[in-house]
Amino acid sequence: MPARVLVLNVGSSSLKFGVYDGASASAECAGNITGIGRQAQAEVRDLSAEERRSFSLGPITSREAVEWVLAWYRQRHPGEAPAAIGHRVVHGGNRFTGPTVVTPAVYQALAELSYWAPLHQPRCLEGIELARELWPHALQVASFDTAFHATQPRVARLFALPRYFVEQGIMRYGFHGLSFASVVRQLSQFAPELRERKWVVAHLGSGSSLCAIQGGQSIATTMGLTPLDGVPMASRCGSLDPGVLLYLLRHGGLDVNQLERMLYTESGLKGLGELSGDFRELLASQSPQAHEAIGVFFYRVRREIASLAAALEGLDVLVFTGGIGEHSAEAREQICSGLQWLGVELDPEANRAGSGRISRRGSRVATWVVASDENGEIAQEACALLRASGTH
Incomplete structure (x- = not known):
């Protein structure tokens, strides 16, 4: 029976998943569920x-979306547990800077x-918990969005706060690392x-961040301690100016929980546009x-x-x-229209096509569109730990 790896990439309102060959990490099946919390659709x-x-x-x-994927896998591969389940985990803190087998102690951390x-x-x-309940003997592997940024110089990671906060782990970590790593690979x-x-x-995308990369390694990024x-x-x-938060807590009629909900779910494009957080809807409005x-x-x-x-020091x-x-x-x-001074010149036709290199011939900066493949990155990391474990 071939060893297979199931990938679960759980987001805030979507879930991407896939089945991969455990030896080669090549994809057999890919899917996604969108609209979680509303009218969800699976493909x-x-x-x-x-x-x-x-x-x-x-x-x-x-x-329930995770439960649907697990039921779908059992129907597709009856009687066969995956050899490993690879999970995207957003925050690894200082401790987790590479793919990690999830033990009870790791889960708690x-x-x-x-x-x-x-x-x-x-x-x-939640995805780890449900998969572990269903397949207790399968290898559960966590792949971290923060891990790619562990190579950043310390000067790029520190906040100018009293130093004892740094010792508590309050610093820049960065996110979307699996996406950035997949772009580097491709x-x-x-x-x-x-x-x-x-x-x-x-x-x-729905969540956005940018990363400076040299030699395949993260140098700086736009997200910090949190997403x-x-x-x-x-x-x-x-x-935001931190003073805005102090003002809202003191004079805006918000407690900490209300402020957190506003910052995460009621702000950004949704808050400013007063319509939706969906970029396409705003663009059409x-x-x-x-x-x-x-x-x-x-x-x-x-x-x-x-x-x-x-x-x-360049681009x-x-x-x-x-x-x-x-x-x-x-x-x-x-x-890009405001970046010509930096050497960015798009080819309009290539940009409309939206794949591969989209900059003009002779542009000082080579501009590309590369599809993110977080699931492929997770699968590769899970397969590597599966081989290292000697289980298959």
């Missing part, structure tokens, strides 16, 4: 048979990090001559508030690209990935 693609199926799941919770990623971490742990294969150059990768920091997102605020929200997003992304270029490669980065030619055009 499953069988890559060997080139079949695609869709399912309407109704208003399910994140936990990850649970203690939930207050730094309250929207994501509990859902990740683009290094497409264009190996670029690997040692100076990159900025923009992961733009709230950086550019405005679908419903998250991005960077005639509302001046919607257009202003999008303008703020473009402006902040441009600023962060320039800031990260300063951290790199050779700009990459767009994530739902907005991969699929919105208008977003790429608007962001």
Whole structure:
């Protein structure tokens, strides 16, 4: 019986999953569930048979979405447990800087990090819990969004707070590391001559962050201790003057829990646009508030690209990935239109096509669109630990 790896990538409102060959980490099947908490839809693609199926799941919770995937796997592979289950875990703190087998002690340590990623971490742990209950002998592997950024210099990670807070782990960690790592892996294969150059990768989607990369390693990133920091997102605020938070607590009629909910779920594009956190809806709207929200997003992304270029002391490669980065030619055009001084020149036709290199011939900065493959990254890490364990 072939060893298989099941990947569970649980997000705040979606779940991506896949089945991979345990020896080669090649994908057999890929799927996603969107609209969790509303009217959820599932799509499953069988890559060997080139079949695609869709399912309407109704208003399910994140936990029920994981349960649906586990039931789907059992139906697809009756009587066969996966050899390993690879899980995306958003926050690894200082302790977890690489893929890790989840023991009870590791699980507890990850649970203690939930207050730094309250929207994501509990859902990740829920997936581990459900898979462990169903397949207690399978290897549970955690792959961390923070791990890719462990290579950053200390000066890029410190907050200017009293030093004893640093000793408590209060510093910049960064996120979307699995996405950034997958872009490095793929683009290094497409264009190996670029690997040692100076990159900025923009992961733009419901959650967004950017990363400065050199020699395949993270140098700086826009998110910090939590996934709230950086550019405005679908419903998250991005960077704020800390004085705003003090004012809201003292005079805005909000307690800490209300403030947290506002910052995570009622701010960003949703809060400014007064319509939705969905970039596509805002782009299609005639509302001046919607257009202003999008303008703020473009402006902040441009600023962060320039800031990260300063951290790199130059820029050779700009990459767009994530739902907005991969699929919105208008977003790429608007962001890059203010970066000509940095050497970014798009080819309009290539940008509309939206795949591969999209910069003009002769552009000083090579600009690319590369599809994020977090699940492939998780599968590779799970397969490596599976081989190291000697279980299969």
